[in-house]
Amino acid sequence: MSTGRDIPHEIKHDLRDDIREFLTTRRARLTPEQVGLPDFGGRRRVPGLRREEVALVAGMSVEYYVRLERGNATGVSESVLEGITRALQLDEAERAHLYDLVRTANQGAGPRRRLAPPRPARVRPNVQQLIDTMENVPVIVQNGRLDVITTNRLGRELFSPAFEASSEQRPVNLARFVFLGAGAGQFFRDWDDTARQTVAILRTEAGRAPYDRELSDLVGELATRCDAFRVLWASHDVRIHQTGKKNVHHPVVGDLDLTYEGMALASEPGLLLLAYGAAPGSATGDALRVLASWAVPHGV
DSSP states (O other): OOOSSSOOHHHHHHHHHHHHHHHHHHHHTOOGGGGTOOOOOSOOSSSSOOHHHHHHHHTSOHHHHHHHHTTOOTTOOHHHHHHHHHHTTOOHHHHHHHHHHHHHHHGGGSSOOOOOOOOOSSOOHHHHHHHHTOTTSOEEEEETTOBEEEEOHHHHHHTHHHHHHTTTSSSOBHHHHHHHOTTHHHHBTTHHHHHHHHHHHHHHHHHHOTTOHHHHHHHHHHHHHOHHHHHHHTTTOOOOOSEEEEEEEETTTEEEEEEEEEEEOTTSTTEEEEEEEOOTTSHHHHHHHHHHHHOOOOOO
């Protein structure tokens, strides 16, 4: 990890690759018709939009766009990024990811880089006390690498298969469980969707924190040991982890159709609190009450 002015060579190289591959995969999914351009037919050497078509819709020269897609982000302005966001029809997560990549790529040419403070390895006692009072709501707190930092009792019980599969490794990492954990395929009823979301969250975090050695090591481990992860990582999809659904099969109470809300902990930078719930009167709500009464205290 560099503490000086310049981005380390290996990270700079990866950033150029990430910018190129991200933009390439985004334009590959669009057609001229989708961005309001005529399609004159003819054989296309690559799927999706051509570079000159992206440049036209973004309002810039082809040469400038080609330079950026090759990973040269030096001096790229916000207006250029907004033009590309519009042309490639990027969503909120994709736009933020592009900005993160370009911002980091420009750090080597700017003022001395200030390293981000270390991510907290635990929550403050009053935060733990707060989530412990939420006895009927499963709660976990995780960082951007999907390490489980802490839980309340019901949260620990809900994700007990992950804790049991990772009994010799702390903190429990949910990405490692999804792709390498025994029983993950049985626990996550929609494993394919969970796998895609997991990789997209890690890819988003990699754009925000390219100097995170633990994240790089995790990605390297999963890519080496799991073909499915490697394929999904190459897609360069990103996702903001805020709200959604989680369908699981718990070994004690069976199928659960959960919703969740994610809330960033302002007092604990880099940590996200996830609270899981179900519709009142639903079978899942009843099952959660059974699980709450069955659960016993555990340490994380």
